[in-house]
Amino acid sequence: MSHSLDDDLLALMTRAWKLYRVLSKGPVQLQPLCTALLSMIAGLREIHEIISDHQISNVDEATLLNLNGRCEAVLSSAENNLKKLKSKETDILGLTNIQIQIEDQTNELSSVLEGLQERYSRQCLIRSLEQLLASRPQDQVQEITADWPILAKELHQPGLSSQSIDEEFFFINAFLEDKLLRFQDEEEEEQLPDYSPGRRPGTVAEKVKSLEQTTRLMSLSEEIVELVATSSKASPPPYTFESNADQDMDEELVKNIHRAIEQESRRRFLRHERSPTAGPQPYSWLPLDLQTRYSGVKYLAPLRADCFTVMAYETVPQCTEQIARLTNLFRVSFDHKLQVATEKVIQEAPATLKVLSIAISKFILLQDQRTANGSFSDLDSLEYEHSTILVESKTVSSFPHEEFELARKSYYNLLTYIMGMLHIFTDIFQGRTYLIRPPNELDFLWQDKKMASRTAWIEKQLTAWDKVENAVLHCRSLRALQPGLRDQAIKVLNDWKEAETILSGRSGDEMITLTVISVSGLPKPTLGQLSTFVRVVFYGPNILGGAYRLFDVKTDVSAKTQFPVWNKSFLMSVPEGARFVDLELYHRALGMDNYLGRRRLEFSFVPGVEATFANRSLMHGIDEEIDFPMKLATDAKGKGKAVMITVGLKWQGRFGRVEEMGLPSQPPGKMFRSDIVGIPV
Structure with a gap:
């Protein structure tokens, strides 16, 4: 200064x-x-x-x-x-x-x-x-x-x-x-060259919070990267719906489009952070009684910036507000100079704002045409319904994908072009209630930014916009051809709810068949022969977070043999929160049971991550014999020597139950994230 x-x-x-x-x-x-x-x-x-x-x-x-x-x-x-x-x-x-x-x-x-x-x-x-x-x-x-x-x-x-x-x-x-x-x-x-203190282990709550924030930021950044070309030298970027059409897209305009998209994404992200339930949601296409089912569900796919709903109900209102503000700003500053002005900008800028207003009015067609108070485009509803029923439908898809993509890309390309134009407008015409730059400076910037030619590009798109609107109407005709589409989609979602209950372990106790087959490698006693049996002890959770004994069963005694075989099966019902099963080996002599050793098989239930028993997934079926090492007690003969206990494990698996009932095994349709793995929460 x-x-x-x-x-x-x-x-x-x-x-x-x-x-x-x-x-x-x-x-x-x-x-x-x-x-x-x-x-x-x-x-x-x-x-x-x-x-x-x-x-x-x-x-x-x-x-x-x-x-x-x-x-x-x-x-x-x-x-x-x-x-x-x-x-x-x-x-x-x-x-x-x-x-x-x-x-x-x-x-x-x-x-x-x-x-x-x-x-x-x-x-x-x-x-x-x-x-x-x-x-x-x-x-x-x-x-x-x-x-x-x-x-x-x-x-x-x-x-x-x-x-x-x-x-x-x-x-x-x-x-x-x-x-x-x-x-x-x-x-x-x-620090010392070879010393690494490592990272402080976080609590489960910290990890969950970090994962949720990372997921939101990744989805936001992926949305920007996917929807906007990263190269500003491309000639032209995809801002046209006409096949094989070429448009000069200069580097400055592309940068402004990038900035406008990033700013709009940031605004949506912050608004969602402050009020997660405000605005349209991925489940807003459902009836009200079903919307409450999915409120707060973590594995829903966020609405993309190029979907009809976000364009019609979130981005377009922001653009409309900007156009109105700029129009009013221009009227306050220059209405009294229109007849005597020599600068082109005073004549051309209001005309450009009028063209932008006409272009924005085209997006009214994207709003829900069935209910006046809807906040979810019926075009997106059609796509969500169709993608949902495809999970169970055995018929060939009849969805008009070509027309749908034509309409979606054309509207989004036009909208992002308008957003870039408005971003340039706000750079040229600065001020909240009055323009702070003199007319001659505004005129220079207007000509330098080539605003007249950019306005002509929008006018050219509008002259052929009937093709896009016809594609929208063609997509809507699917509703008349398939009137039961929504009912079918709701049925699939209800089936998924039942499948989700099974996959998440909330449908009832797991049923596991555990067969104690044999023990090998027992040491030879000094006197006589071993007469052994196995006690199976089941532990559940207590209110303090520990474990307590629920029940126990045992095999018959295998008399006087160093290689006992039982082949005894037990059908166990696994309650929620089960902790582990102990296989305890005993030797019976003179009417007394002498403890020899133990093998512990643990359960692991982490919602959304795993459900296992003995390090085998409960999600998938299993029927196999497994050898587990069993260490003998220190006061037993042959102390410290490892023996093997052979156990048969068999269960249907949650996916097996779902498949047997004819239910979907994955979240159906575009409402859910496609990268979901593990158990639904």
Whole structure:
């Protein structure tokens, strides 16, 4: 920032303050004028603070110099009228007319201030982040950064609003990851070369929370990567529905489309974080009584940005609001200049906004055409229903995939093009209530950004849009051809609910057939022969998290043999939370049972991860004989010697039960994530 601008602003504030002190002693009719002066002084002070803390651009400096000159002219007019009032050359009405000029100038100051705050807020944010990292220990910083509300509160400071912090979510995340990784590398360099302390083990709750956050961020980033071409040099990117059509897509427009998509994805992500049930959900196509079943289910596939529902009910309203705001901003700033304006932008920009408004109106066709209060496109409903019934349907697919993809891609390509255009619009036409750039500068930027040719591209798409709308109508005709589609889909979902209950282990106790076959490798006793039997002891959970004995059964005694064989089968019902089964070997002599050794077979139930017994999955069927080592008790003959106990394990498996009942074994349809593995939670 130049010293001239700094001095000019300070002089202007001093001049305005002197004028305020004089007017504040005047009659009550001058109070509104005093209030307007105070607002101007406050705006000048905030602008001065921003330019004192940041290195502003040449464009911003030129804008502020022009603004300073206009403020000086208004103050000069006020001072001249005050002199005339003192000399009785005019009445107090002359000063009150100055109030309107000061209020207009204050509005322009506010627009300039908002633009500066928006451009230089990231610099404030970086400074605040660096202060946080420098003032706190690393472990405390990691605790703060793990909780977004606490971190946002820590970063809040003058010049940095909560909204601007939320909008920079991904930048903050990347900045902190980079800084913390550097700290970690520096610590590793200071440690011994061969020493690695490892990572602190987290609790189950921490792991679950980390997994959920990672899943959301991955789905968000994958959505952006898949839907937007990464190469800005492609000629052209896929922003056309016409086959083999070529369009010049310059690098700058592609970058603006990227930014607009990322900004919209960030807005949706943060809104979902604050209110997970707000807006359309993957299950919103279902009847209300079924929607509650899937509320909060973790393995639902999030709605993609290019689905009809998100376009019609989330993205398009945001674009409509932007177009209305820009139209109103342009009307306030230039309506009175339309007849005398020489700059093309004053004539062309409103026409472009009108074209954008017409293009946005095309998306009304995507809204639910069955219910007025719906928030889920009936086109997406058709796709969800059809993909759901395919799980059990044995007929050939009759879904119009070609027309559906044509409509989806065409609408999304048009929408992202509009989003990119609006992003450029907001860069050119800065200001909330009044445009802060002069017309000649706006005209230069308008021509430089080639906005007229980009508007022509949208107009070209609209001239052939009947083809896309016909594809939409063709897809909707499927509803008339297959009126029972929804009922079939609901039946499949009900079947899946029953299958899910079985697969998750909530349908009842597991049934396991355990056969004690034989024991081999027993040591030869000093006197006589061994007469052995096996006791099978079943343990369940207690209220303290431990285990207690539920029941036990035993084999017959295999008399006087070093190689006992029983082939005794036991059918066991495994309750929820079963802990383990002990196979205890005894020797019976003189009517007394002497303990020889034990083998423990453990259950493992981790919802969504595993369900096993003896390290064999309960999800899949099994029928096999397995040798388990059994270590003898230390006070038994041949102490410490390992023997083998042969056990037969047999169960149908949860998938086997589901298949036998003719139920789906995987989540059906597009409503569910396709990468689900393990047991549903």
